[in-house]
Amino acid sequence: MRKTNDDTTAEATSDQRTAIPEDMRDLTVELEALQQLLLQHSAAQSDNNAGGSSAPAGLVAITRLFPGMSIEQWRALAESHGLHEWLALSLDKSSFLNLRHLQRALEELAHQSEHDPLTGLVNRRAFERRLHMEAERVERSNGNVCLAVLDIDNFKQVNDTYGHPCGDEVLCGLSGVLEETKRAYDVAARLGGEEFALLLPGATPLRAKSMVERVLHAFGQHHFACEGHAPFACTFSGGVACLRGNDSLGIAQLMELADQALYEAKRAGKNRIHIARQRQEIEYDRSTMVHSNEKQFLFSGIE
Amino acid sequence: MQQNKTLSISVLSGKGGVGKSNIALNLGYCMFRGGFPLLLMDCDLGLANLDVLLGIAPENNMQNLLDSDMDARDIAVHIEPGGFDFLPAASGVPELVEMDAELRAMLFRKLTPLFSRYDYLFMDLGAGITPTVLAFAAMTHVRLVVVTPEPTSLTDSYALMKVLSTQHGVKDFYVIVNQAEDKKEEDITFRRLAAACDRFLGFTPTLLGGIRLDKMVPESVRRQKPLLKLAPTSPAAQDLFALAVKLQRLHGTMGQRIAAGPFLTDVAGNFE
């Protein structure tokens, strides 16, 4: 959270000028990302206009409110980060308040459009966006990422036996366990109904499986106490599918593989995690590995 | 550390269908008949077929070791009473090499109490040149490279040895020439392979021996019985028996070396 407290501002400026105060780190990260994007964009633009001298198609100012920062502080920041082409305008109190109100409303809307209102987890749409980003990263870096799709076992029965409010509690229970058990950079989502997903960057299939099994174990320890009923525990089933840098697998296929593995886990008796059957092995290309002089030697004994 | 007496042997080929599974099965059977307990491991994670050759449908496999608390000794299937055991493959499972150190250590920890009961560990590896094949081949004391007189078999076996030697520093191989029409064809096949290794890779593999082309082999496959049990006097059976005797001698000469080390060397560091 960024502080608007004036004391902190004063403290920060009296410190070394170049040191970035803790609460401004987010801003510098954001700026760097934006700068990168704009650079890419202008490179693409100049490629397009290589021959012509046409006027720019549009003109835009990108603004961002940053409460708690003084013009002097911005200057120091611009100095240390080479942000001279960025314009900072100080706002008077009422326009600041109006704009901040607007920004809050936007943030709220953005949050709502990406999160599930019941559990607070990322929703399907935002999850798929993250999945795309991660898939691109995997391709660039030749790394790997695993997708786990989870489905609470016998959830309809839970709703029928204990009532919908209690069912909601189970959903929130699983989301809580996911948040607690996952690593900071994993993404947990509720895809809809009693279906959840976990994105595990850098994980190999077996590693992913054991991580989801940890979630399953923790979830099983959870006892739900709903009014008028004895406490009960729930389980889920999960399917894991993975993507590697050298795979030609698309996001849709990855989802399908994870769903198939989930289906198998259900069929095998639920309360378990299955890994999708994927041909994981990269084969060495034997045709290019044995050179023609080696081949000749093998077939005739002469070079 | 306790002294190790178990000799681990991998059977590999590069090209598929050259006879690896039959060789692993029958060499194993010979050892068993000779009074040496052995474990036959199906390490072909893609197309496990030893169970078919044995005519069994195992309930559990290596995957259960990773999934559950099952004891490796309960997963092994007794093919013949008194020391002929079989460990079914984990089919459709991600390769063992992509396990991290922790999981790999777990698997070997679970296999160790099983291994120590046997004099021989035979690993039937899959065809192809894959990380799994390379990892298992590099881990065993002895590597049996199966080759047939066919040109594609020659190039594929050569390619496999090339990768193992250049990328994993493994330079000792025993060659079995399978399905040769006669002694002459066997000789030519081995000599060409050995000469290419010598010329381009800087080592010479050792000839363990040949197995003649024998119509009783496909017959034993159809009958789902080891050839040595079905037709012990057939030409291929006699050749296999001779190979088993040589392996026993090798076990004797390697005794010192294997006693000091583990059943399998976990050289996984090479694969990361």
Ligand SMILES: Nc1ncnc2c1ncn2[C@@H]1O[C@H](COP(=O)(O)OP(=O)(O)OP(=O)(O)O)[C@@H](O)[C@H]1O
């Ligand atoms: N010496 C032999 N004489 C005749 N036929 C043989 C001989 N050795 C193997 N075969 C035949 O070759 C076929 C393949 O044998 P096998 O299944 O043992 O090969 P493999 O190398 O294990 O194959 P894969 O790579 O598919 O695992 C079998 O049908 C077998 O009958």
Ligand SMILES: [Mg+2]
């Ligand atoms: Mg085979």
